[in-house]
Amino acid sequence: MAAKDSGRAAAGERVAVAKTYKLFIGGAFPRSESGRTYQVTDAKGGFAANAAQGSRKDARDAVVAARKAFGTWAGSTAYNRGQVIYRIAEMLEGRRAQFVELVTAGEGLTTSTAAAAVDAAIDRLVHYAGWTDKIASVLGSANPVAGPYFSFSTPEPTGVVAAAAPQDDSFLGLVSVIAPIITSGNTAVVVSSAARPLPAIAFAEVLATADLPAGVVNLLTGDAAEIMPHLAAHGDVNALDLTGCDAELRAALERAAAGTVKRVFAGRQPNFTAPPGTARLRAFLETKTVWHPTGAVALSGGGSY
Amino acid sequence: MAKKTSGFEWEYAPAPESAAIGKLKERYLPFIGGKFVEGNGEEIKTINPATEQPLAVVSTVSTDDVDTAVTAARTAYDTVWSKMPGSERGKYLFRIARGIAERARELAVVETLDNGKPIKESRDVDVPTASAHFFYHAGWADKLQHAGFGPDPKPLGVAGQVIPWNFPLLMAAWKIAPALAAGNTVVIKSAETTPLSILVLAEIIADAGVPPGVVNILTGAGDIGKALVNHPGIDKVAFTGSTDVGRQIQSSLAGTGRKVTLELGGKAANIVFDDAPIDQAVEGIVNGIFFNQGHVCCAGSRLLVQESVAEEVLEKLRTRIGTLRIGDPMDKNTDVGAINSGEQLSKIRELTAVGDAEGAQRWTSPCPVPDRGFFFPPTIFSGVSQAMRIAREEIFGPVLSVLTFRTPDEAVAKANNTPYGLSAGVWTEKGSRILGMAQSLRAGVVWANTFNRFDPTAAFGGYKESGFGREGGRSGLGAYLDTDDVAEGF
Structure with a gap:
């Protein structure tokens, strides 16, 4: 844990065990392949921790893990995905105090404001848990085509989504970016806030214990400006969420995304305290239309008009 | 035969x-x-x-x-x-x-x-x-x-x-x-x-x-x-x-x-299983690749046919294609019209020449071809492997590349092995297989036991x-x- 536990103990007090913050790739917690770390400070400028500084290789490993997990996660039932995402909320509720502390220290908020953000994040997961088995009925359709065919359109996950989490809103923002991506069956490679990466890695510990299959969410700490260009140009990434990128980086990443015709969600200025609409869900969905002949001659005699 | x-x-x-x-x-x-x-x-x-x-x-x-x-x-x-x-x-x-x-x-x-x-x-x-x-x-x-x-x-x-x-x-x-x-x-x-x-x-x-x-x-x-x-x-x-x-x-x-x-663009797989109604599938294959001279982004340009019926399907396909009439587009009997431009005709010729060079076997419909205008006769390449350009690139012409598969998993893997994902076709009498394939194919439109159907009420568009x-x-x-x-x- 951050500042408090890693700080000095007074004489006679127990020395807290400080945590080494690592990456979260394929369900494991590796150090950066590059061996690099960077110092994370709390909102007051004090030392908080050394975080792993994710590299191009880490990003590529994360894409491999996300691609591997995609078939299983996308192929699981919507009911099952809903239960897993609800389980994440349950796990988070149990560790609420830890996140309030991290957000308070990292963002320099009052405890009550930080607590409101953590509560909103938990509630957001519950919200999306209930979406998994509604998406197809809300966004799909039976198509009344003008011919003897049964035709339906159904939403499907786009694939591997690379996302830059918000820089300032280090936890509610992070959860608000990740949840809609995985709700519909996509898998994610997420670059955390650079200056405030600790809630992301603490959240990875929640994910690792929430029955979420390994690789569905992969979290990299470090600099989005360094890591995202590799993901934007990666041939096995299907879509980008650029929420956490500034305008200049967004434009560069959108250009890189064009090389493999990636879907890009840049969205408007996000306000994560407001209840979410469906734009983030829809951004990472494809529509598949299936046709089959009905084979039946109109039972009532048919005829043309 | x-x-x-x-x-x-x-x-x-x-x-x-x-x-x-x-x-x-x-x-x-x-x-x-x-x-x-x-x-x-x-x-x-x-x-x-x-x-x-x-x-x-x-x-x-x-x-x-x-x-x-x-x-x-x-x-x-x-x-x-x-x-x-x-x-x-x-x-x-x-x-x-x-x-x-x-x-x-x-x-x-x-x-x-x-x-x-x-x-x-x-x-x-x-x-x-x-x-x-x-x-x-x-x-x-x-x-x-x-x-x-x-x-x-x-x-x-x-x-x-x-x-x-x-x-x-x-x-x-x-x-x-x-x-x-x-x-x-x-x-x-x-x-x-x-x-x-x-x-x-x-x-x-x-x-x-x-x-x-x-x-x-x-x-x-x-x-x-x-x-x-x-x-x-x-x-x-x-x-x-x-x-x-x-x-x-x-x-x-x-x-x-x-x-x-x-x-x-697209490079759609049209997948024919051994239990498919073969005659209907042949019609669907023909429609899939020769409709509009193959100038269709969702054309079924890769035929994936199950090995056990590959010879039968190819034989019937050649027979059927041999009956297609190529020529004056204004003739109400014409099945295959003109290539839209000399430029496109050159592209088709170039890519099919690559197909020859890469070792695929070319079959050309014996139908007579007009001596003026831009025409390209219906063509099938068999013995195509996934690495060949004619299996990967959009030809946008009346050219079908034929590959074979043994198992449904192999069919899915081959069908999805393309950067494109616009459409796909599945031919089988088995309902569960149709639905399973429809789910597994990474394409925006899946036609099962039909091909090239369009309707304003039905969403059309690509993956990848x-x-x-x-x-x-x-x-x-x-x-x-x-x-x-x-x-x-x-």
Whole structure:
């Protein structure tokens, strides 16, 4: 844990065990392949921790893990995905105090404001848990085509989504970016806030214990400006969420995304305290239309008009 | 099986449609601000690809004209179209739908003369589907609040649209109808080699009394398309064409915040299992690759056939293809018309030569080929491996690449082994296999025991590098609405 536990103990007090913050790739917690770390400070400028500084290789490993997990996660039932995402909320509720502390220290908020953000994040997961088995009925359709065919359109996950989490809103923002991506069956490679990466890695510990299959969410700490260009140009990434990128980086990443015709969600200025609409869900969905002949001659005699 | 290549030796008497029905004019003008005006670009002669003879002179626009058109569209949006109740907007679209139907025969002839596609296709598919597209979207105009994009969804503004030459009128309908229904105004550029049918559509739009500037139709080549999609006055870009150009457009619009939808290339797998109704599958394969001379982004250009029936399917396929009539597109009996341009014909020749060089076995239909015009006989490559260019690249012509598979898993792996993902076909009598395959194929449209079906109510569009966004259905409408959850700030 951050500042408090890693700080000095007074004489006679127990020395807290400080945590080494690592990456979260394929369900494991590796150090950066590059061996690099960077110092994370709390909102007051004090030392908080050394975080792993994710590299191009880490990003590529994360894409491999996300691609591997995609078939299983996308192929699981919507009911099952809903239960897993609800389980994440349950796990988070149990560790609420830890996140309030991290957000308070990292963002320099009052405890009550930080607590409101953590509560909103938990509630957001519950919200999306209930979406998994509604998406197809809300966004799909039976198509009344003008011919003897049964035709339906159904939403499907786009694939591997690379996302830059918000820089300032280090936890509610992070959860608000990740949840809609995985709700519909996509898998994610997420670059955390650079200056405030600790809630992301603490959240990875929640994910690792929430029955979420390994690789569905992969979290990299470090600099989005360094890591995202590799993901934007990666041939096995299907879509980008650029929420956490500034305008200049967004434009560069959108250009890189064009090389493999990636879907890009840049969205408007996000306000994560407001209840979410469906734009983030829809951004990472494809529509598949299936046709089959009905084979039946109109039972009532048919005829043309 | 017998060695014969064709089971039928039927002679057909010519049954040509009359070119006079097309009422071709000597000269065509772009349509800007409600008027047919001289463009400031260079004139082009559009030719009949079946004869290589000129059909008409077409005035093309300059980049200044693009500016004029965008301004006209903006003014029409601000002063008229965005203020008009949806119920009134819809009535204009209904009028256009009717107008197309009323001039259907003329449009079919114009389309066939300019494009080279068989008259039976322009008559039975392109024109009626274009009319249907307007009719369908007309009904949306006053029901946007029921489309699932919030209680009061707004249009985006001015749409800049660029369409290809393979379905000139139908693509115009796919682009214009949803844009207008959602309340946008339009500047659309036709393809360089097929400007005529959309200019007849312009007459229909003018006759329908659509307010000036709501639809502007530009003629010209790629430079005009580029100027249009990059024009700062455009709020939404919609493009149908090659993946290469799609990439350029996506790249050039990076950072502008402008909405884009792209309908790009494809390399569809048409998968035939051993329990498929083989005769029906053969018809579907033929339709999948020879419809519109294979100038179809969703063409079933890769045949994946289960090993146990591969020989039988290929034999029947050759026999059936041998009966296809290639020739005068205006003849109502013609099955395969002309390649749209000399340039496209060269591309097809080049890629098929690569197929030979890479060791695939070429079979060419023995059908007679006209000695003038741009024609390419139906062709099958067998013994194709996944690494070959003819299995990976879009040929956009009447050329089928045949691969085989043993298990359903292998079929899925091979079908999905492409950067494209526009469409796929599945042929099997087994219901569970149809549904399982439909789920596993990473493609925007899956046709099971059929192929190349289109309907305005059914969303069409690609996965992966076949583009993003949909046309048709509710999701197609969403491409022309501001769906960014304004109230929530998401």
